[in-house]
Amino acid sequence: MTINILIVGAGAVGAFYASRLALVSSTQVSVICRSNYKAVKANGFAITSPKYGSYTFTPYHTFANPRQAIDSKIKWDYIVVSTKALPDVSDDSEILEGLVGEGTAIVLVQNGLGVEEPYLKRFPSAIILSAVTIVSAAQTEHGVIKHNRWTRISVGPYLPGSTSWVAIESNKRFVQLLQAGEIKDAEDYSHSKLQMVRWHKICINGAFNPSAVLSNGTTNNAMSMDPELYIHLKGVMDEVLETAPKVLGTPLPKEFATSEAILKSTQKNTSGSKPSMLLDWEQGKHMELEVILGNPIRIAREKGLEMPRLQTLYALLRKAQENRDRAKSQSHL
Numbered sequence: 001m002t003i004n005i006l007i008v009g010a011g012a013v014g015a016f017y018a019s020r021l022a023l024v025s026s027t028q029v030s031v032i033c034r035s036n037y038k039a040v041k042a043n044g045f046a047i048t049s050p051k052y053g054s055y056t057f058t059p060y061h062t063f064a065n066p067r068q069a070i071d072s073k074i075k076w077d078y079i080v081v082s083t084k085a086l087p088d089v090s091d092d093s094e095i096l097e098g099l100v101g102e103g104t105a106i107v108l109v110q111n112g113l114g115v116e117e118p119y120l121k122r123f124p125s126a127i128i129l130s131a132v133t134i135v136s137a138a139q140t141e142h143g144v145i146k147h148n149r150w151t152r153i154s155v156g157p158y159l160p161g162s163t164s165w166v167a168i169e170s171n172k173r174f175v176q177l178l179q180a181g182e183i184k185d186a187e188d189y190s191h192s193k194l195q196m197v198r199w200h201k202i203c204i205n206g207a208f209n210p211s212a213v214l215s216n217g218t219t220n221n222a223m224s225m226d227p228e229l230y231i232h233l234k235g236v237m238d239e240v241l242e243t244a245p246k247v248l249g250t251p252l253p254k255e256f257a258t259s260e261a262i263l264k265s266t267q268k269n270t271s272g273s274k275p276s277m278l279l280d281w282e283q284g285k286h287m288e289l290e291v292i293l294g295n296p297i298r299i300a301r302e303k304g305l306e307m308p309r310l311q312t313l314y315a316l317l318r319k320a321q322e323n324r325d326r327a328k329s330q331s332h333l
């Protein structure tokens with residue numbers, strides 16, 4: 001039986017995982033493109049990877065917009081959403097209107113906390129799978145995907161306060177498809193463990209991403225080598241790692257890396273990689289501030305907990321982005 005997969009947000013992460021899922025004989029993987037439509041329709045995606053070599057991924061269908069995907073009348077088994085999560089800019093769950101049918105699982109491959117909520121609200125009876133990846137990839141030009149390193153993706157059903165064997169099974173099958181596409185470290189998690197993974201990733205993204213912007217473009221490695229920034233990064237990470245168990249009501253697993261281990265490994269990684277928030281800032285784009293900083297702060301606050309270090313980064317960067325955008329719009333008057 002054919003498994004129909006639709007990618008919404010066919011950029012770095014979406015196209016990379018799509019290209020692996022497409023290798024499985026039972027799948028047909030289609031994409032909805034936006035600015036890269038012309039290039040992808042003409043030539044597919046050119047992928048380069050230190051692990052998988054250079055190859056082309058030609059989607060089964062390349063759609064220019066959601067309407068074309070609806071008109072195809074395909075019954076989607078999985079809709080993978082890998083747009084940047086920017087709830088302050090757009091509610092991307094809207095893109096899925098008319099595409100989610102009975103048995104469709106929505107897979108959210110995005111950073112941050114609370115990304116599942118708009119989808120749960122719009123599609124209360126759909127299966128929602130939540131995924132966290134540590135992959136490093138970039139779309140260097142339209143249709144050209146550079147996989148830099150790492151492949152790990154952790155996937156769990158999103159079941160706050162409920163149980164669904166259908167969702168658990170669907171999650172298992174999706175992870176098996178990724179593994180069949182040679183993503184050997186695709187992991188099948190429970191709802192609660194996946195939320196722990198999300199919080200743990202916040203500890204990394206919440207510390208490095210805003211600090212890279214506020215320190216005027218410092219790479220992760222350079223920040224981890226700077227004595228004052230080391231103290232700052234460790235402080236932010238420890239704050240998140242201490243708050244997460246109180247919010248989740250359970251300790252984080254022992255195997256999750258400590259702040260010291262994360263900093264040590266960053267000190268060894270001399271590739272000069274810049275966090276995504278810094279890349280977005282440098283390109284004048286909107287940053288994922290709400291899901292990486294705002295939502296964790298608000299979720300903790302609901303439980304009476306404050307994270308003052310994270311809150312300081314959020315308040316400063318939100319204002320910096322607001323000022324930049326105002327200056328930009330005034331210069332266009």
Ligand SMILES: NC(=O)c1ccc[n+]([C@@H]2O[C@H](COP(=O)([O-])OP(=O)(O)OC[C@H]3O[C@@H](n4cnc5c(N)ncnc54)[C@H](OP(=O)(O)O)[C@@H]3O)[C@@H](O)[C@H]2O)c1
Pocket residue numbers: 008009010011012013014032033034035036082083084085095109110111133134135136137138139276288
């Ligand atoms: N890149 C990484 O290494 C990495 C690693 C871990 C996690 N993540 C997370 O993964 C998520 C995706 O990141 P990414 O780096 O893959 O971003 P990206 O390269 O910018 O890809 C996002 C894609 O979504 C498309 N898109 C946005 N809105 C759309 C719409 N309404 N209709 C159709 N397409 C739309 C964008 O099109 P346009 O180009 O036209 O805007 C772009 O092609 C983020 O949450 C990020 O934090 C990324």
